[in-house]
Amino acid sequence: MEQAKLTASPQGEELGTLGLSGLRLTLRLCYLNFAVYLAVYVSGMYINIYITSGVNTIGIADPTNMIHMIGATVNFAISFIVMIVGILYGMRKVALFSLGALISLVAATIGGLLFLATGGARQSGSVTLVGGWIMSLLFMLALFLSYYATLRIMRATRVLEVLGKVQ
Amino acid sequence: MIPELAEAIDEGQRVAKTLHRIFTFLYLQFAFYWATIAAGMFVNYYYSVPASVQADFSGVFSQIFAAPSLFAHVTFAVLSTSMSIPVIVYARRVKLTSVVLLHAGAIASRTVGFITGPLFVYYSTTAISNGDLANISTFVMASVFLMAVILTFLSRIFIVREDVRIKYLATSGALPGSSVTWSKPS
Numbered sequence: 001m002e003q004a005k006l007t008a009s010p011q012g013e014e015l016g017t018l019g020l021s022g023l024r025l026t027l028r029l030c031y032l033n034f035a036v037y038l039a040v041y042v043s044g045m046y047i048n049i050y051i052t053s054g055v056n057t058i059g060i061a062d063p064t065n066m067i068h069m070i071g072a073t074v075n076f077a078i079s080f081i082v083m084i085v086g087i088l089y090g091m092r093k094v095a096l097f098s099l100g101a102l103i104s105l106v107a108a109t110i111g112g113l114l115f116l117a118t119g120g121a122r123q124s125g126s127v128t129l130v131g132g133w134i135m136s137l138l139f140m141l142a143l144f145l146s147y148y149a150t151l152r153i154m155r156a157t158r159v160l161e162v163l164g165k166v167q
Numbered sequence: 168m169i170p171e172l173a174e175a176i177d178e179g180q181r182v183a184k185t186l187h188r189i190f191t192f193l194y195l196q197f198a199f200y201w202a203t204i205a206a207g208m209f210v211n212y213y214y215s216v217p218a219s220v221q222a223d224f225s226g227v228f229s230q231i232f233a234a235p236s237l238f239a240h241v242t243f244a245v246l247s248t249s250m251s252i253p254v255i256v257y258a259r260r261v262k263l264t265s266v267v268l269l270h271a272g273a274i275a276s277r278t279v280g281f282i283t284g285p286l287f288v289y290y291s292t293t294a295i296s297n298g299d300l301a302n303i304s305t306f307v308m309a310s311v312f313l314m315a316v317i318l319t320f321l322s323r324i325f326i327v328r329e330d331v332r333i334k335y336l337a338t339s340g341a342l343p344g345s346s347v348t349w350s351k352p353s
Contacts, residue, residue, distance in 0.1 A: 038313070045309045048211065049302050122212060129212045140204050144197060147320055151327060158331040 015156045018089040020164065023157040026085050030150040033078040037143050040071035044139070048132075057120040065116075072112075075142070076105050082149055091156065097149035104142035111135035179333045182261050186330050189257045189266075192250050193323060199247035200316055206243055209236035216291040227288045241284070244312075248277040251319070258322075263329055269322040273315040280315075283308040 018026065043064055051058050058065055079101045086095030111134025118128040214234050220226050231241050251270040258266035283304040290301035 034317075038317075041313055042310070045306060049305050049309075053302070132212065133208055136208050137201075137205060140201060144201070151323060154324060155327050155331060158328055159335065162331055162335045 013156065013159050014091050014093055014152060015159060016086075016089040016091040016094075018085065018091070020157065020160045022085075022089070023153055023160065026082060027150070027153050027157055029078055030082060030146070030153060033075060033082075033146055034150070036071050036074045036078070037146070040068060040075060040139070041143075043068040043071060044136075052121045057124065058116065059120060060116050069112075072105060072109060072139075075146075076102065079105065079142070079146055079149075082146075082153075086149070091152065094149045094152045097145045097152065101142040101145040101149065104138040104145060108135045108138035108142065111138065182333045183330065185257050185261045186326055186333070189254050189326055192253045192257075193319070193326075196247050196250035196254070196319060199243050199250060200319075203240060203243040203247055203312070206236055206240035210234075210240050216288055218293045220288070220292050222289055222292040222294040226292070227285045230288050244277065244280070244284075248274055248315070254322070258326075261329065263325060265325045266322045269318045269325070273318040273322075276311040276315040276318065279311045280308045283311070 016023070047058055047064050047068060051062070051064065060069075079098050083095050083098035083102060086092070086098055111131045114131030115128050115135060116131075118124055118131060121128065122132075214236050216230065217233075220230060231237055251274050255267050255270050258264075258270070287301050287304040287308065289295060290297045290304060
């Protein structure tokens, strides 16, 4: 029985102080973040393949670009909220992963703006391509970091659910 | 120690070990996904199908080895896809059907990508030169790639759930078949 007590205690788990209902709400927010990431990815792909693939350029006011940028802003806002939740409620890893995602999103936005400012087409030159590079790779990094933050929240939720059941 | 408890702990440790092996392959898979994207960006920005490429199987296939960026892209794509195979094998051992199905779905998605990728080269050759179909091929390739990423992401949710279940329920008597009773940790 002593062994059971030791194995079942949530040692090493980062449960935080948010509580089950708060964690569930944050988890829903994280899922919404992924839906928005998906929209940003698809709009980015559309721009890349159908608009900027040749000599055609894209400007900041282009409707597809606006959708792309609004999506990225929503990603930023949700990641920021998750980071604050992590800081305030004692979930260090959630806060760190979200902070990483935020830094990646900011740097990716700078890359995107560089892409737009230096011509906005694949054939606009090497600086434009570097902007595109930064944007694409850091967007994926932000996606992965947000994913790991989500997993931490999901694990904490699941542990609290299970402990609630067995107690 | 109570025999049933010892058995439950052994079983829990065995499953936990398998789950950690799955985690290792998932980490590798995500690293290869990222490498695929990085190499894909090189292809996207710096590679164009040479005018000399013939619109036949060998002509299109030989392009994989013609440009380092394309070779790296395909290699990482194959590696990331192949990481699903050990995950499926281990997930079957611990009876995680959802994980098996999700990774099988990811492999299926990537297979579509392995067809549309060469189709992009084919439609871009001078002989065919069909920009619309080349664009659609690229779009499909990128979409199924994302689909595979999402499916493998989802699989991890089930693995984490199982990990938590084993860690907190296996020795608590809450698992079906276990006669060991739970005692609230102090």
